Amino acid sequence: MSALRVLAALGVVVVFAAWGEAGHEIPYYPSFYPQEITLGFAESASVPRLFAKNAIHAYVGPLSAPKGAAKLAWVHSLRGFVVLTFNPSSRAFADARDRCAAAARLGAALATTKTEYVVHPYPVTPWHDDYVHHGDLVETAKTRATVTAAAGPALKLRVRSGLAAPPAGPAWRTAEKEWDATLEEISLRALLREEATRLNGWIGPPWLKEGWFQAHALYARGVTEAGARGAIEETFTRRIRGAYASAAERVNLERRLVSLLTRGCERVPLGVALRREAVNDDYSEGVENVGYDGQEGLGSAVFFRTVKLKDFPWNGWLRVAAVARPTAAWNPIGGFSDETGGLLWSALGDAAVLPEPYGGGWLPNRVRAVEVSGPVEVPPDALVPEPATGALRPVAPGVVARQRVTYRVALSKFHDETKMSVADVVYPYVFAHRWSAKDRQVERATALPREWLAAVRVVKVDTEIRDFGDLQVFLDTPVVEVYLRHAAEPAEAPAIAPPWSAVPWQLLVLMEEAVTRGLAAFSEDEARRHGVPWLDLARDRKLGDALGAIAEGFERRAYVPEALRGLVSVEQARQRWAALRRFRRQHGHWLVTSGPYGLQKWSGDSIVLAVFRDLSYPNVVGSFDRYAFPLRAWVAGVERRGDRLELQVEAQTLTKFERAYKIVREPMRLPPPGEKARDTLVAHWTVVSAADEVVATGRAHEVQGGRLIVDLKGKLPPGAYRVLLAMVLNGNSMDTEVKVIPYRVAE
Known part of the structure; x- marks a missing residue:
């Protein structure tokens, strides 16, 4: 290892040892292993050469195994679903019995044919946490798939690109015109694009990774019979609103939902496609301790929170390549919406909770649910946002919540060196209600927390002490109660409306003002609709300068939005606005977060993130190590x-x-x-x-x-x-x- 690398690896120890006792180091290293992350972009054809030259440590995207790939290690995750989708205009298969029989004939042939996907004739797969609840139904479906159905009309089959046509048989023939059904792969990411919600520090919905939920997203729109559609939505609504009396009744709802979705055979499950991604496993230049997500692969938050370079016990320069350059704007409300942008935001911004990498639940990240209880009467000092303005008002007397979630919130410093406060924690509720009627993306992303939230109450702010000998770190930890109108599973409830923001309140206010003045829009659709730029806090220099003028005026006035008056003093507001402006002068952008990494520089070819090692940051090197090597x-x-x-x-x-x-x-x-x-x-x-x-x-x-x-x-x-x-x-x-x-x- 070179002297430069040795010094880099020891840098964090030297810095922290200066605060500790002489001759000792602090056994606490905030943030995660790499000190710097460079995110580049490469087409898959050029990736083997980059790995061979040790130019990259990981490739976030599907990759075929190249020849002589001994230095590579592989991770597998769920890429998508292979389905047979019938043409609703086909007269030959207008009847459900004919559709089901034709699908059975094709499925029986595929079960004995070598394919590039895994044959699996049931909507819920082994890559779903709820698979165990459907095990007997999966066995039945597999048995049925091996039995050749009775003869029927020949199926004119259209095969989408990326899939090989099945071997010719008397029951079907390939066709591009006047087709009866399409054999296709539905990408999981494409499927969930309109189902997943990501806004600031919120991720949802809580059941995002469950098989029954993804089955609803994949099959519900294609159901044509009105009675079946009504039964599907009634069952789905009961499940997501907690309208059941026991765990057994909940599982019965999920099984019934899946059965209803596929009963008419408008779309039929045939298999699953897996994503293969590679990391550099070279003895010296490679990486180890790699965590990934069973459904998102390396393109998930757990990857950056676990991976470390083999030559460094901590620190080091991590080089990652993604499939495509980011196309979405960089803002935490309606931006970072493409795959590369989502990967970037997973390192820049901390979510309140993170999806379990290899399960269907949620991991505490910046908030931790210490109790889920209810029903309970909402106390009179709890606050509820007004639907149109978001202003926080006392809750009406006698309101009973179906569920109460009590959180401990791990505050820290933002990248502009200001300390987080209760105002940052509650302002997302204000924002969600104020902007839901003004931006369709905000409306969709906040629909669940707005529907479920009955009230929020800050109980107290505890002080936690981390003692490192001569150094003591004092951490403010608010205890916040969130009251919900419906009851969710205890493992799901903490992800519905957690008290958290990845960015400071004044940055949200600055973005709101820019949108109000018509300078930009939060989301791509609204930007297109109004003919204004899609709000980008880093790469749009003209907008950045305009934001500077607004922030200067807000600092001069020590501006505090009405909803936060009483939570933020005039002096605190002036300090916040001054720090935000100072950050922009120093870093050239407005993207202040409280995440483990900060945006250092960017170009058309790469993005560089620098670690933020502040002692107030609650997660440390090793916090997520248990998710490496599943x-x-x-x-x-x-x-x-x-x-x-x-x-x-x-x-x-x-x-x-x-x-x-x-x-x-x-x-x-x-x-x-x-x-x-x-x-x-x-x-x-x-x-x-x-x-x-x-x-x-x-x-x-x-x-x-x-x-x-x-x-x-x-x-x-x-x-x-x-x-x-x-x-x-x-x-x-x-x-x-x-x-x-x-x-x-x-x-």
């Missing part, structure tokens, strides 16, 4: 003892030697009660009756005699059942295997 587990054997199922488990183990590692599947030793376990192992189980109704569902983690115990005592009336079992190791439910066990309870 390992899997399987049910290897099941033995019934009375009302219990005793599970033998096999799991992958990771063995590291210097900078190499090996993953091996072997029987898993489960430590006895009282002994601390290195790994977290949970059995997800669901019991289905002979009538295909879910009667019980849950999770088991009790260990006895080296086996995992699923105790069904008292949960089932007499009858015949199927028990669906799946193992989740350290939160990884991706690419899981479901075992279906017959089970009978005697009279």
